[in-house]
Amino acid sequence: MASADLHALYRNYIACLNLQDWPRLADFVAADVCHNGRRLGVAGYRAMLEKDFEDIPDLRFAIELLVADHEVVASRLRFDCAPRGTFLGLPVNGKKVSFTENVFYEVRERKILQVWSIIDRPAIEAQL
Amino acid sequence: MASADLHALYRNYIACLNLQDWPRLADFVAADVCHNGRRLGVAGYRAMLEKDFEDIPDLRFAIELLVADHEVVASRLRFDCAPRGTFLGLPVNGKKVSFTENVFYEVRERKILQVWSIIDRPAIEAQL
Numbered sequence: 086m087a088s089a090d091l092h093a094l095y096r097n098y099i100a101c102l103n104l105q106d107w108p109r110l111a112d113f114v115a116a117d118v119c120h121n122g123r124r125l126g127v128a129g130y131r132a133m134l135e136k137d138f139e140d141i142p143d144l145r146f147a148i149e150l151l152v153a154d155h156e157v158v159a160s161r162l163r164f165d166c167a168p169r170g171t172f173l174g175l176p177v178n179g180k181k182v183s184f185t186e187n188v189f190y191e192v193r194e195r196k197i198l199q200v201w202s203i204i205d206r207p208a209i210e211a212q213l
Numbered sequence: 214m215a216s217a218d219l220h221a222l223y224r225n226y227i228a229c230l231n232l233q234d235w236p237r238l239a240d241f242v243a244a245d246v247c248h249n250g251r252r253l254g255v256a257g258y259r260a261m262l263e264k265d266f267e268d269i270p271d272l273r274f275a276i277e278l279l280v281a282d283h284e285v286v287a288s289r290l291r292f293d294c295a296p297r298g299t300f301l302g303l304p305v306n307g308k309k310v311s312f313t314e315n316v317f318y319e320v321r322e323r324k325i326l327q328v329w330s331i332i333d334r335p336a337i338e339a340q341l
Contacts, residue, residue, distance in 0.1 A: 088216075088282055150285055150287075150317050150329070152280050152281060152282050152283075152285045152286070152287045152317075153280060153282070154216055154280045154281070154282060155280075157278055157280045158280070159278075159280050159287030159315075159317070161317050161329060185329070185331065186331075187287075187315035187316065187317060187329065187330075187331045188315065189278050189280075189287070189289050189315060201278070201289060201313070201315065202315075203313065203314075203315045203331040203332070203333045204331070205331045206334065206335070207334065
């Protein structure tokens, strides 16, 4: 896919997440989608995201950097939110924190097939 | 810069690191380079890398994914190495571990000006 098409696809995917428009998720995510090496499928991927919004009621995905070419999208996402209870093993307990995620996606046939995500956990730790 | 030029620049930068060819580092890194928001400059950046090679004698940067466009390079790097002593606050003590880093770079005038790196520390933790 051309870079501009990948950018548009990705921005629509992020809009879908922020709207929690789960019936549309399969428009962006392949039937056998994998996340950090685990094959989740659309239902498992949706369950992961639904749990994220349950744990973080004010969750919002904001794109800070976006670069895409051929079959790869790379995005740096920023989050300003207040996770409830324990988050990534850290006792956040509703405190407002700011952190980033650097994430790569493999796109095949206009859908996300693989996701390799790393969240900046030490940045959260430093804010507690 | 065109995507192909950024790819070439980045691969040469990684080759420079793997050769520990520090006199050439300033060919790739801007005079006022910042790493995760800290302004290091070339000397500080070199000192950081030299310390990495001191702490990890068998350190080698391997590019797993690379995507670049305009002024941004995104790379997923893989490391298979045996850090000495404590690494990222973890008691690795010479054990061979495998982990990744998802990293973005802003490139200006053919040199790296900003680096935003996140290392997959939980992956290392899981191997100890």
